[in-house]
Amino acid sequence: MKVILIGVNRLNKRRFANLSLLAVTAVWGATFIVVKQATEDLPPYPFLAIRFAIAFLTLLPFVWGKRRHLSLKAVGKGLGLGCFLFGGYAAQTIGLQSTTASNAGFITGLSVVIVPLLVSITTRKFPSPTLLLGILSAVAGLALLSLGDDLSLNSGDFIVLICTFFFALHIFLVGRYAPTESAAILAAGQILAVSLLSTIFSLILPQPSSHFTPYAWFGILLTAIPATSLAFYIQTKMQQFTTPTQTALICSAEPVFSALFAFLLAGEILPLRGLAGAMLVLFGMLIAEFKGSKEIAKPSK
Template sequence: MSKQLQSDIVLTLVTMIWGSTFIIVKNAIQSLPVYNFLFIRFLLAFLLLAAIFYKKLKKIDKSTLMAASLIGTMLFLGYAFQTMGLLYTTASKSGFITGFSVVLVPILEAILLKRKPTKAATVGVVLAFIGLILLTTNIDLSINIGDFLTLLCAFAFAMHIVLISKYASKMDTYLLATVQIGMVALLSGIVSLIFEKPFIPTSLDVWGAIIITGVFATAFAFVAQNTMQAYTTATHTALIFSLEPVFAALAAYLIAGETMSIRAIIGGAFMLAGIILSELPEKEPEKR
């Protein structure tokens, strides 16, 4: 099995985990402030990874620490801007604008990493974006501060993917993931102390959500993403991650009985077609 195929499989698994835990997170933050939840979730993941990779952490160098801190800051800003944006815009528009990161990634990758996407990947991005439009309902063309904040969220998530692609092949990916998770925990804790009234939850359901998301959707997912992105492009990663709302919709259907519209199903098909198309090899130019 090629490294590219391995990375596709693992990144798809990560996307499935994120999508399937969306409803778990949604239920948990009904009784726990958002950043309070993020702090505990990411702190649990950091402590778990720190215990596993403590020997590596003792020998971490400055360049890895700085790169991982920058990546972690971008990841935190993605969550922060998305949460702030939701105060002023609808959930459907938030999902649509956040998904715009699938378009931003190839642009940022071309500018920052000097890697132009293949023609197949470009068409794949277009199909995936059309799928996001179809999957996200009740979109209007008005713009407000919430939409702008959510656009900043999409930019931050896109930068997170591109920066991982930049450093994953040069640095220890286990350390990259561990430190960036720790950075999100630190920043979430600070924001929670300033703007929320943080507390330790007592509900078993909330702790179940924290453990599931902390272990699988954070510790495993980000270690897997950082490691697998060393074998694929940022654009290809973004295309796979664009399937998250599809998996979220499937999980909502299976767990909560929420129905999927025909439009949503067609949108998911467009996104899947975009990913499959991006897998096609680039044709070699014919020699004269």
Template sequence: MNKKFLAESGLLLVAFIWGSTFVVVQNAIEFLPPLTFNAVRFFIAGVIIFFIYFIQEKGKIKATGKQLVPGVLLGLCLFIGYSFQTIGLLYTTPSKAGFITGLSVVVVPLLSFIFYKNRPAPKAIIGSIGAVIGLYFLVAKNSTGLSIGDGFVLICAFGFAFHIILTDRVTKKVPILFLTTVQIFTVSLLCAVSAIIFENWQVVFETSHILSKTTILAMIITSLLGTAFAFFMQTTAQRFTSPTKVGIILTMEPVFAAITSFILTNERLSLFGTVGCLLIFIGMIISELPIEKTLAISFLKNKKSLDRKL
């Protein structure tokens, strides 16, 4: 198997993990405030990644001070994404939050073109359009209207889009484990400071909150799988594929969120919602098809045939 296929399969697994944790996070923030929850979640994940990095380097941290900057910037993007997403979950449903987060699929190629003049491939554009139409069916046609929570989640979509683009720029320059460690600890620090300012963070010392089964389960799932593993996988995978394709693959996150919400909370999709899921899936498949290569081969065959006739 080539590295590109493995990388994109890994990203699909990340989308599944993130999509399936929306319900878990929503249940957990009934016990802990959103920013406090994220501060603890990302701190645990940071410790895990740093421990692995420390062992790999045999106790010798080789990264330079300049390599801290990309990790901090990525952490800032993640902080914006996760903070607004988690706060949004206080006011909207898991499936809607997943759908709106998926709008980053159209934001990624747009920002990539604006800042880096990277023109997306035609198949990526077609795939993005299909995914966005699918998201429209899921959000606008499958809900009772927009709420303030949806607005918060929309801001998070831009945070995640910037994270995908910046990750593409720095993954080839900074060691993966170091980069992942710095960005995760940055999110934890920013969330902790924000929680002290805006939230009743002292609840983390109340055993009825921090030791509840819901909170413990959420911390284990989101710290190990949704944070440590997922961001290591994403950072590694982006060495072998484009930012636009990453965005398209991650649009499967709301599909997985909808499936999980249906299984765990019996939140049902309408006909429009089902059509939206299918369009997102089709958009992802189109982005993977060798359209340009097929067209080029077809053109050359037709040209040769025409040359023989002439």
């Protein structure tokens, strides 16, 4: 009976964690169109520098509350995560200038393939057949969503594709660090690193003129708090209770949310093929979640 209760408790934590990550994914999906429009007034690197600086400041009260967990090791892990996060956001933000918000969201979701590969390499275990089916379904959906009629990608899409590798490494490493380190410290460290690196690149690279328009400030504030400080704190906290592969599958729904908000905010309409792709992505995520839940509910002997 005790073993069964432990299994149920783990199942409830996993489900709550996955639902929380899905909510974060929805927020991230909504920001694609906002970032695309905001960076028409403010160049990508200054935009990221200010966005993540504000996010870091909002996390300081949480860090103060966890100050007894502060250590060079924890801070170093957070800063290291921030380097991968910066690579992802820099490539994504730049790519958004020459592709659609929907395409950027779809291609970013390809991390659903890279994360399980990293897990398999490090654990020497292949995903279960059902999980593989979920991954393949998500990949097929992403292909339908992102490839044009001539089965080619434009220059902006290739830039966004680079961000996929950085984000996959970020998800994978958060899964390794989250169980042993404070979520607030890890989140603050990575957010600080992104802000500092963005500031450095803003100073050393030629930048277009900056226009701090009302919409640019709206984009900064919207992405800084709900989509950065709060979102990365939740991700880091919740990855203690789920796996990197499960996280990647949940994040693969980001293109679906991206397409939804691109339609609501900018009138971008998905063709029938894109809708079919969105359904495949959701199907892959759901069957993986169902299989994962069954495995967790099964008590160990």
